[in-house]
Amino acid sequence: MKSGDATTIEVQETSAASKGKAPLIPAPLPPPRPEGWRKGIAIFDFVLRICAIVAALAATAAMGTSDETLPFFTQFFQFQASYDDLPTFQFFVIAMAIVGGYLVLSLPFSIVTIVRPRAVGPRFLLLILDTVALTLATSAGAAAAAIDYLAHNGNPNTNWLAICQQFGDFCQKVSGAVVGSFIVVVLLVVLVVLSSMALRRI
Amino acid sequence: MKSGDATTIEVQETSAASKGKAPLIPAPLPPPRPEGWRKGIAIFDFVLRICAIVAALAATAAMGTSDETLPFFTQFFQFQASYDDLPTFQFFVIAMAIVGGYLVLSLPFSIVTIVRPRAVGPRFLLLILDTVALTLATSAGAAAAAIDYLAHNGNPNTNWLAICQQFGDFCQKVSGAVVGSFIVVVLLVVLVVLSSMALRRI
Numbered sequence: 001m002k003s004g005d006a007t008t009i010e011v012q013e014t015s016a017a018s019k020g021k022a023p024l025i026p027a028p029l030p031p032p033r034p035e036g037w038r039k040g041i042a043i044f045d046f047v048l049r050i051c052a053i054v055a056a057l058a059a060t061a062a063m064g065t066s067d068e069t070l071p072f073f074t075q076f077f078q079f080q081a082s083y084d085d086l087p088t089f090q091f092f093v094i095a096m097a098i099v100g101g102y103l104v105l106s107l108p109f110s111i112v113t114i115v116r117p118r119a120v121g122p123r124f125l126l127l128i129l130d131t132v133a134l135t136l137a138t139s140a141g142a143a144a145a146a147i148d149y150l151a152h153n154g155n156p157n158t159n160w161l162a163i164c165q166q167f168g169d170f171c172q173k174v175s176g177a178v179v180g181s182f183i184v185v186v187l188l189v190v191l192v193v194l195s196s197m198a199l200r201r202i
Numbered sequence: 203m204k205s206g207d208a209t210t211i212e213v214q215e216t217s218a219a220s221k222g223k224a225p226l227i228p229a230p231l232p233p234p235r236p237e238g239w240r241k242g243i244a245i246f247d248f249v250l251r252i253c254a255i256v257a258a259l260a261a262t263a264a265m266g267t268s269d270e271t272l273p274f275f276t277q278f279f280q281f282q283a284s285y286d287d288l289p290t291f292q293f294f295v296i297a298m299a300i301v302g303g304y305l306v307l308s309l310p311f312s313i314v315t316i317v318r319p320r321a322v323g324p325r326f327l328l329l330i331l332d333t334v335a336l337t338l339a340t341s342a343g344a345a346a347a348a349i350d351y352l353a354h355n356g357n358p359n360t361n362w363l364a365i366c367q368q369f370g371d372f373c374q375k376v377s378g379a380v381v382g383s384f385i386v387v388v389l390l391v392v393l394v395v396l397s398s399m400a401l402r403r404i
Contacts, residue, residue, distance in 0.1 A: 085359035088348045120402055127398050131333070131391055138337050139344035146290045146345035147352070151360070157287035158353070160362040189333055192394070196329050199401050200322055 038117035041198045045126075045191060046110045049103055052187040056100035056137070059180030063144070064093050066173035070166060081167040088147045089174065095140035096181060099133050106130075113198070120199065127195040134188040141181030148174050240319035243400045247328075247393060248312045251305055254389040258302035258339070261382030265346070266295050268375035272368060283369040290349045291376065297342035298383060301335050308332075315400070322401065329397040336390040343383030350376050 066089075067082045083089035106129065109122045151171055154162035164171035265285050272281035285291035308331065311324045353373055356364035366373035 081359070086357060087351065124398065124402060128395055131336070131394050134333070134337065135340050135387060135391060138340040139347075142341035142344040143348035146348045149289065150349070150352075150362075155288060157283070158362075158365050160352075160360075163360050185337060189337060192333050193330055196326065196398050196401055199398055200326060 038198055039114060041194050042110065042114040042117055045194050045198075046107070046114060048187050048191055048194070049107060049110055052184050052191070053100055053103045055180050055183040055187065056096050056103060059177045059184065060093055060096040060100060062173050062180060063089060063096070063177035066170050066177070068167050068170040081163065081170045083174070086147055088143045092140045092144040092177065092181070095136050096177075096184070099137045099140075099184060102129065102133050117198075123195050123199055127192060127199065130188055130191050130195065134185065134192060137181055137184045137188060141178055141185055144174065144181065145178045148178055240400055241316060243396050244312065244316040244319055247396050247400075248309070248316060250389050250393055250396070251309060251312055254386050254393070255302055255305045257382050257385040257389065258298050258305060261379045261386065262295055262298040262302060264375050264382060265291060265298070265379035268372050268379070270369050270372040281368065283365065283372040285376070288349055290345045294342045294346040294379065294383070297338050298379075298386070301339045301342075301386060304331065304335050319400075325397050325401055329394060329401065332390055332393050332397065336387065336394060339383055339386045339390060343380055343387055346376065346383065347380045350380055 063083050067080075069080045083093060106126060109126050112122045113119060113126070148171065150160060150162075151167075151174070152162060152164045154160055268291075269284045270282070285295060308328060311328050314324045315321060315328070350373065352362060352364075353369075353376070354364060354366045356362055
């Protein structure tokens with residue numbers, strides 16, 4: 001029996017069914033998408049989050065413990081400076097504590113994206129909340145930086161005198177806290193960009 | 203000739219090729235993805251960008267023209283307040299002008315995403331630059347707000363006196379500019395979230 005006969009029979013047999021439209025060679029399946037880079041991004045995300053937590057807590061602690069009492073006092077009052085004296089610094093402590101707490105709570109979601117690199121929901125949630133946390137951290141850092149600048153340099157136009165000549169240690173701690181908050185801001189920007197890269201369609 | 207013979211011959215003929223693995227019914231094609239919502243997001247993005255441009259330019263103009271001269275003066279100097287007197291307000295004007303300029307330049311990219319809703323590159327670029335612009339606008343707004351609060355209320359602990367009793371119009375304009383910058387911040391947060399939604403795989 002020749003192969004030509006077999007082909008003819010085959011066509012007769014399957015012309016009614018839809019099998020005749022199937023290509024002889026199966027259509028090439030889409031190549032398995034590489035998931036390694038997505039997992040790598042998720043792990044990098046986790047590490048950056050831990051760095052941001054450390055920076056946020058350090059900034060909060062530095063600002064919260066900034067307190068200086070000068071070693072001399074008059075009959076009427078003692079010279080003391082604390083973050084409580086300036087509402088902006090109070091806002092800084094509260095906002096950075098919120099950002100630090102959020103970052104700790106976001107760690108489980110980051111772990112979920114490591115385990116399931118293709119999960120869209122957790123990444124999308126993290127991106128939105130990271131953006132909000134970024135706004136909060138930036139506003140706290142910028143406001144504290146503005147007041148810190150004023151404390152260092154004063155402003156002759158408005159007769160606001162620099163207080164850092166007297167309260168040097170206080171100003172140092174405040175500046176350190178501001179630097180910490182800026183590190184948090186940079187890390188959060190990187191986190192937002194990483195999340196959006198991972199969300200991208202390949 | 204029976205069908206059973208034909209089947210046997212067919213198996214003999216194609217066992218070497220990979221045809222044997224092809225399904226009888228062709229694999230269902232993925233349904234055509236709806237692109238309408240992506241285009242809708244792109245149009246909404248464009249409208250929000252125009253609103254943000256208006257708010258940014260209004261904030262810049264309000265701060266840049268804040269200038270008040272009191273109607274009395276002493277022998278030595280005239281009482282005058284301008285945004286130039288405070289470095290934070292100068293930073294505000296520069297930063298908001300940059301944000302406004304960036305938003306104008308981003309309009310063509312936004313139009314590209316309207317015309318080609320599935321284009322990933324322009325959206326990704328916009329998302330990264332929007333995040334940076336968000337950080338800039340937030341820092342300018344928060345720093346100006348901190349100084350504005352100080353101008354309104356003063357701070358007895360540091361002997362910084364409120365200047366808004368004297369310079370009421372100046373403070374009003376500054377407060378208006380701060381409100382404008384906060385509107386820009388909110389719009390930019392929405393833009394970042396929209397871009398990430400559009401980047402999401404369906």
